[in-house]
Amino acid sequence: MAVSCEGWIRTLSLSPPTLQDNTSDADRLKYALKKKLNTDSVDMDLSMLKQLPFLLREWNFAVRCVLIKDKNRWIVTGLTERNSKRVISGLAIDLGTSRVVLRLIDLASGSSLSDLAFDNPQLAVGPDILSRAHACDQPGGLEKLNRLIVDGLNQHIEKICRSCGLTVDDIYLVSLSGNTCMTHLFMALSPHWIIREPYIPVINTPGLERASELGLHLNPCARIIIFPNIGSYFGGDLIAGILFSGMHHSEQTSILVDVGTNAEVVLGSKNWLIACAGAAGPALEGGVTRMGMMAGPGVIDQVTIDPESNEIHIHTIAEEPPVGICGSGLIDLAAHLFLNGMIDIRGMFVPRKCGNRLTKASGEVIFEIVPAEISGTRTAITISQADLDSLIRSKAAMYTILETITATVNMLPKDLATFYVAGTFGAFIKPASAVSIGMLPDLPAEHYQSLGNSSLQGAAQVLTACDSLDEIDRIRDKITYLELNVNQEFMNRFSAAKFLPHTNRSLFPSVKVSA
Amino acid sequence: MAVSCEGWIRTLSLSPPTLQDNTSDADRLKYALKKKLNTDSVDMDLSMLKQLPFLLREWNFAVRCVLIKDKNRWIVTGLTERNSKRVISGLAIDLGTSRVVLRLIDLASGSSLSDLAFDNPQLAVGPDILSRAHACDQPGGLEKLNRLIVDGLNQHIEKICRSCGLTVDDIYLVSLSGNTCMTHLFMALSPHWIIREPYIPVINTPGLERASELGLHLNPCARIIIFPNIGSYFGGDLIAGILFSGMHHSEQTSILVDVGTNAEVVLGSKNWLIACAGAAGPALEGGVTRMGMMAGPGVIDQVTIDPESNEIHIHTIAEEPPVGICGSGLIDLAAHLFLNGMIDIRGMFVPRKCGNRLTKASGEVIFEIVPAEISGTRTAITISQADLDSLIRSKAAMYTILETITATVNMLPKDLATFYVAGTFGAFIKPASAVSIGMLPDLPAEHYQSLGNSSLQGAAQVLTACDSLDEIDRIRDKITYLELNVNQEFMNRFSAAKFLPHTNRSLFPSVKVSA
Numbered sequence A, B: 001m002a003v004s005c006e007g008w009i010r011t012l013s014l015s016p017p018t019l020q021d022n023t024s025d026a027d028r029l030k031y032a033l034k035k036k037l038n039t040d041s042v043d044m045d046l047s048m049l050k051q052l053p054f055l056l057r058e059w060n061f062a063v064r065c066v067l068i069k070d071k072n073r074w075i076v077t078g079l080t081e082r083n084s085k086r087v088i089s090g091l092a093i094d095l096g097t098s099r100v101v102l103r104l105i106d107l108a109s110g111s112s113l114s115d116l117a118f119d120n121p122q123l124a125v126g127p128d129i130l131s132r133a134h135a136c137d138q139p140g141g142l143e144k145l146n147r148l149i150v151d152g153l154n155q156h157i158e159k160i161c162r163s164c165g166l167t168v169d170d171i172y173l174v175s176l177s178g179n180t181c182m183t184h185l186f187m188a189l190s191p192h193w194i195i196r197e198p199y200i201p202v203i204n205t206p207g208l209e210r211a212s213e214l215g216l217h218l219n220p221c222a223r224i225i226i227f228p229n230i231g232s233y234f235g236g237d238l239i240a241g242i243l244f245s246g247m248h249h250s251e252q253t254s255i256l257v258d259v260g261t262n263a264e265v266v267l268g269s270k271n272w273l274i275a276c277a278g279a280a281g282p283a284l285e286g287g288v289t290r291m292g293m294m295a296g297p298g299v300i301d302q303v304t305i306d307p308e309s310n311e312i313h314i315h316t317i318a319e320e321p322p323v324g325i326c327g328s329g330l331i332d333l334a335a336h337l338f339l340n341g342m343i344d345i346r347g348m349f350v351p352r353k354c355g356n357r358l359t360k361a362s363g364e365v366i367f368e369i370v371p372a373e374i375s376g377t378r379t380a381i382t383i384s385q386a387d388l389d390s391l392i393r394s395k396a397a398m399y400t401i402l403e404t405i406t407a408t409v410n411m412l413p414k415d416l417a418t419f420y421v422a423g424t425f426g427a428f429i430k431p432a433s434a435v436s437i438g439m440l441p442d443l444p445a446e447h448y449q450s451l452g453n454s455s456l457q458g459a460a461q462v463l464t465a466c467d468s469l470d471e472i473d474r475i476r477d478k479i480t481y482l483e484l485n486v487n488q489e490f491m492n493r494f495s496a497a498k499f500l501p502h503t504n505r506s507l508f509p510s511v512k513v514s515a
Helices: A025-037 A046-058 A129-135 A141-163 A180-186 A236-245 A327-339 A351-357 A385-407 A423-428 A431-436 A454-462 A468-478 A488-497 B025-037 B046-058 B129-135 B141-163 B180-187 B236-245 B327-339 B351-357 B385-407 B423-428 B431-436 B454-462 B468-478 B488-497
Strands: A009-013 A042-044 A062-070 A073-081 A089-095 A099-106 A112-119 A171-178 A207-210 A223-226 A254-259 A263-268 A273-277 A299-305 A312-316 A358-361 A364-370 A381-384 A418-422 A448-452 A479-481 B009-013 B042-044 B062-070 B073-081 B089-095 B099-106 B112-119 B171-178 B207-210 B223-226 B254-259 B263-268 B273-277 B299-305 B312-316 B358-361 B364-370 B381-384 B418-422 B448-452 B479-481
Touching: A009 A025, A025 A042, A025 A046, A025 A062, A025 A073, A042 A046, A046 A073, A062 A171, A062 A207, A062 A468, A073 A171, A089 A141, A089 A180, A089 A236, A089 A454, A099 A141, A099 A454, A112 A141, A129 A141, A129 A180, A141 A180, A171 A180, A171 A236, A171 A454, A207 A468, A223 A468, A236 A254, A236 A263, A236 A418, A236 A448, A236 A454, A236 A468, A254 A385, A254 A423, A263 A385, A273 A385, A299 A327, A299 A364, A312 A327, A312 A364, A327 A385, A327 A431, A351 A358, A351 A364, A364 A385, A381 A385, A385 A488, A418 A423, A418 A454, A423 A448, A423 A454, A448 A454, A454 A468, A468 A479, B009 B025, B025 B042, B025 B046, B025 B062, B025 B073, B042 B046, B046 B073, B062 B171, B062 B207, B062 B468, B073 B171, B089 B141, B089 B180, B089 B236, B089 B454, B099 B141, B099 B454, B112 B141, B129 B141, B129 B180, B141 B180, B171 B180, B171 B236, B171 B454, B180 B223, B207 B468, B223 B468, B236 B254, B236 B263, B236 B418, B236 B448, B236 B454, B236 B468, B254 B385, B254 B423, B263 B385, B273 B385, B299 B327, B299 B364, B312 B327, B312 B364, B327 B385, B327 B431, B351 B358, B351 B364, B364 B385, B381 B385, B385 B488, B418 B423, B418 B454, B423 B448, B423 B454, B448 B454, B454 B468, B468 B479
Parallel strands: A042 A073, A089 A171, A171 A223, A254 A418, A273 A479, A418 A448, B042 B073, B089 B171, B171 B223, B254 B418, B273 B479, B418 B448
Antiparallel strands: A009 A062, A062 A073, A089 A099, A099 A112, A207 A223, A254 A263, A263 A273, A299 A312, A358 A364, A364 A381, B009 B062, B062 B073, B089 B099, B099 B112, B207 B223, B254 B263, B263 B273, B299 B312, B358 B364, B364 B381
C-alpha cells in the first residue's frame, strides 16, 4: 500500500513582497495554497505564524508545506525549506488493549519506514477494558491510565524515530485507531458510561485534533486523525479494518469479522454496511477465545491428527517445546478430533476413539494433548470436556451472529463473496478447521482472506490517501448498527449451532467425518 | 446598538440516550445543533468533551449552548444548564497604542454591561508603535511587550467582570480591534517587518483563535475574533470603524477619517471601498495633531474669539483653570484667528489685529492665548508662529489626502454624502472650525458625523451580530488600498492647501473672513 499522496505535501515558490505587493507573509502563503489546492480555507497555528516571517526570509520564500484536509478546511501542519531533504513523516498507531503497534511512514512516498510494537502500559492497571474502565472511577484513575498510554506512546515514538534517523519533530501527521474504550482513555475521556447500560461513549467522531493537545511530543503543529466509532462495542479499529479491506468499494457483499475479546462483524458492499458486535450474545461472555493463551514461543498454534493412527501432530510457535495452546491451535484440535470421530456432534469425547488419552480427575473428563514427558513445562498439556464445551458455545455464538446478520439481508453465510478475517485470530486461524467445527460458514478456502493487523493497516492507509478523513467519515455514517436481540429466534439458531458442525448438515457439505 | 443575537446562544433539550438510541454524548449534542443551525459542521474543544458526559447528566440533557461561527464551521464555546440564570457575556477590546478600552456585553440581550479603560502598559517600553517595534529587536523584547499587554488585559478583565458580579469564566467570546502593530504585539508576532520597507505584516487575517492560546484567562473554550488589517498602516481598528459606520451598506459615497498619529481614510459605498493612510505624506511626519496635548482636566478644548472685541473665550475640560491646549482647541483657535483676520491666508499673525498679545522671544513670534495671571500653571499659555505653521502643514496634508483619494474616483471632497470622523479627534473637533481653516471640506455641518470610539463600537457590534465574522472579512476583501504617491500632483495639491482655507476659495464658499 505504498501510494504517494501529493496532497499532504506541496512545494511553493512565493513572490517576495514589494511596496506594490505588500500582502502579509501568512496571507501570501495562504493565497498561494488556496490557488494550488482550489480551496477557500487554509489555516495555520499561532506557533507557526510566530516563526513564519523568519523562515520565509531565510528560505527566500521557497517552501515545502505539509497539509491535512478537514472537511473543507486545509491546515498547514508543517513547513520546510523547498529543497530540504528532511523526511516528512507520519505515524500510524494501532492502539490495542494488549499491544500497541506503531508504523512510521514517509509521507512523500507513502512507504513504510519502520514498525514498533510494545505492550500497552495500561496492563499494569488492568488486563482488559472492563477493569480499566472501573479503575477510572477511582480518584485520579482516568488521569493515571491516560498518562500511562501517552507516556508509553511518547517513549516509543522517540525510539522508532531514532531507529530511522529521524526526530519526533519530523512527524507532522498521526492516525490512531483503537477500540472505543482505548480511544477514550487516550483522549482522557471518561469511559464510565461506555460499560454501563445503555453503553454511551462520550464521542463517536473525534476527527482531527492537535497532537500536542493530546500530550504527544511531535512537531508542534502536528495533527492527529482519531478513527471514529459506532458505539461502545464497535470501535475505530473496525472502521480502520473496513477501510483497509476495501469492502465498502465492492459491488459484491462481503463480511469482515474481527475476533478478539468480542466478535465484531460488518457485512456489506459499496451500497450499504451493517455491523454488530458479539458482546451482546450471552454465550460470548468471557470471550470467544477465552481458553486460548496468548501467542508466544512454545505455544501450540497448529494441530493435526493422523486419521489412521489417531496420532496428534503439533506445531509450536518458534518450534520450542510445547507449553500451552492458543485459539487457533484449539480450533485445529477440535476440528481434527471431530473429523476423526474422537468427539461426537455434541462435542462429547468418544472414549472408544480417544483411548488412554482420556482420563478423569476430580470428576472432570480430561484429554491429553501432549504428555508430560515432552511438554516444555514437564506437565501434560490437556483440554477438559468443560473447555471443549466452552469452545463449542463460543463457535456456536460466532456462527449464530454470522447467521443473524446475514439473515437481516435475506442471505445465508455461505453466499458471501469474500470473508475477511481480521486481527491476530484471523492471522493464525486455519479457515478449514473453523469450517469443520461450524464456526465459520462452509465457503471455499479462497473466499477467506486474512487481513492481519487491519487496524494498523487502515490507520497507515489514512496517512497515504488525501481524502481518507472524508472516507472514514463516510464509512462510519454508512454503517447501520444492529443491536443483537437475544430473542427466541437467536436462541433457536444458537441451539442449532451448538452441534458439530451444525444441526443442519446441508449448511456444511464439505465437512466429512471419518467413521 | 443593543441587538440580541439568537445565533450565539441556543437552548436545547436532548432526548436522553437509550439502548435503541445510543449515540454518544458529543454527537448527540452536535446532531441537535446541526439540525437547529442547519449546518453540517459543529466542533467542540477537548476540554469541553472531557466534562460533557457529567454535565449532560447533571442537567438532564437540557442545555444552553454558546456558539460562534467561523466560515462554515460552528464552534461550541460554552455550555450551561438550560435554565441557568448566569449571564453569558462577551468582551469587546479596543486595543489602542495609548489607551485600551474594554466593554463587557450580555450576549443574550446584546446590551452593554460596563466599560473600562486603562493606559496601555506598553507605554512603559515606548510611547508609540515605532519605539515598541524597535524594542522587539532586543532579545526578549517581543515577549516582554506581549506579556505587558496580555497581563494588563487579564487584570482589567477580572476587574470589569467583578464590577458586574461576573467571573472571567462567564466570558465566552471576545473581539479585539487594534492597529496592525498592536495586534501583532498582542499575538506575539514580530512587528519587525511592519516598520521596514516594504512594510509587511506577519498576518492580515488573524480570524478566530482560542483566547487561551493568546494567554487570556477567560472561559477555557472562549474564542477571540481578531479584526483583520489591510497592511501595516491600515489596521483592524479601521475595519471596526467601517463596520460600525455602516458606510459599506450605503448606496451613497461616504468617507471615514480617523486622525491619530496618522490620518487614515476610507472612501466608498456598498459597492466599493478605497482606503489610504496618511503616513505616506511627508508633511505628516510627527502626526497631524503633534502639537496638541492629550485631553485632561484644564486642557483648552474649545476656543472662540469675539469679532468685535477680539476677546478670546476658552472652555477647559472639567472647567479647571487652563493648563494647555489640545488638538480640537488648536483648530478652534486657528479658525477664529483666521475668521477675525488675526492671521492671514498664509497663517501668519497680523500684528495690527493681534495687538499686545503678540510678542517676540528668542527670535520667535509668540501669541498669548491665556495670560499667566489666570493660567492654571501660572505661566502664559501661548502658541508660536512655528506651531501655527506646523498645524497648517498638517491641515494641508489632511485636505490633500482627502482630495487625492476622492480624485481617484473623480469626485471632490465637497460631494460626499456623509463624512464620518472617528477617534478622539472626531469626538472633540468642531467641524465648522476644521472647515474654516480648510482642513475638512466645506460640507454642511449635518453631513459630519462623529463616530466616537468606532474601534470599540465595531468590536462590540461583532459580538451582537451573528454573521459579523463574515462581514468583517467581506469589508476587508472589498477594500482597495491606495498607496499615496507623493508625486508632483500631490505636492501641487499640498501647496494649494497650505493657504487658509485654500488657494481655491471656491472650494470653501461658506468661510467668510471679517475684514
